[in-house]
Amino acid sequence: MVTLPSPESESADQSPHRHRDVAESFGVDAARYDRTRPPYPAAMIDRILAASPGKDLLNVGCGTGIEARQFRDAGCTVLAVEPDARMADFARTTGIDVEIGTFEQWDPAGRTFDAIISGTAWHWVDPVAGAAAAARALRPHGRLAAFWHVPQTPPEASAAFAAIYGKYLPDYPASLVADRPALELYQSILTKASNGIHEAGGFTTPEQWQFDWQRTYTRDEWLDQIPTHGALTQCSPDILATILNEIGTVIDDDLGGKLPITYATVVVTATREPS
Numbered sequence: 001m002v003t004l005p006s007p008e009s010e011s012a013d014q015s016p017h018r019h020r021d022v023a024e025s026f027g028v029d030a031a032r033y034d035r036t037r038p039p040y041p042a043a044m045i046d047r048i049l050a051a052s053p054g055k056d057l058l059n060v061g062c063g064t065g066i067e068a069r070q071f072r073d074a075g076c077t078v079l080a081v082e083p084d085a086r087m088a089d090f091a092r093t094t095g096i097d098v099e100i101g102t103f104e105q106w107d108p109a110g111r112t113f114d115a116i117i118s119g120t121a122w123h124w125v126d127p128v129a130g131a132a133a134a135a136r137a138l139r140p141h142g143r144l145a146a147f148w149h150v151p152q153t154p155p156e157a158s159a160a161f162a163a164i165y166g167k168y169l170p171d172y173p174a175s176l177v178a179d180r181p182a183l184e185l186y187q188s189i190l191t192k193a194s195n196g197i198h199e200a201g202g203f204t205t206p207e208q209w210q211f212d213w214q215r216t217y218t219r220d221e222w223l224d225q226i227p228t229h230g231a232l233t234q235c236s237p238d239i240l241a242t243i244l245n246e247i248g249t250v251i252d253d254d255l256g257g258k259l260p261i262t263y264a265t266v267v268v269t270a271t272r273e274p275s
Helices: 026-036 042-050 066-073 085-093 127-137 155-168 182-200 219-228 237-255
Strands: 056-060 077-082 097-100 113-119 138-152 207-218 258-271
Touching: 026 085, 026 219, 042 066, 042 113, 042 138, 042 207, 042 258, 056 066, 056 127, 066 077, 066 113, 077 085, 085 097, 113 127, 127 138, 127 182, 138 182, 155 237, 182 258, 207 219, 219 237, 219 258, 237 258
Parallel strands: 056 077, 056 113, 077 097, 113 138
Antiparallel strands: 138 258, 207 258
């Protein structure tokens, strides 16, 4: 789960890109992040490439290089930009060329690209400044594509997990939103991305693509990925251990040791108009 705004307020100060302490905390355990975060659907990669003029890509906020490796394996040349040096170092060990920096301040040094992609990271970029930077770095008809996994847990699991988070991390968004569909919650982030592209100018009208898929996690697989999310990267080891233990008990006792997740991978995308 990405860091979502509080359901009570959509103020600018709550925009995820303003919270650099969280944005640059995921490298605390880069190997776990890479091991547990799911890859992106092949159908999404195929559609982005089919709608792009070529395969020379820039990956904004590459993290450990999950999507960069997928696009590379699809025949692309990929350059990545990543603000967290720990994540960048991990991505480099997998063969990804990474430059350190926040995208809004990054200098392309005259380089341009056929597509700019960003997997589960564009919400950490200023939506207007980032789109303007993308417009400058894209070739005419180049494609900007930001995408996110939207996981929907079964209702009984959502309620139980929210109660656990509410006990130990009452300000964590997952403790407040058990009764709302995941896509509804993520729509604020998707809308911010679309509005930023529109406000920056130079792009066609943003589109939203959706790719649905499912995965069933074992108890241990689900617990392994929890520490890679949002405020959980920064909470105390004791609190984290308690949360993991209680969530594990719910999965074992109420769900038979397995957790089915329905994913929607959603893309916000637009094409760079010729100057």
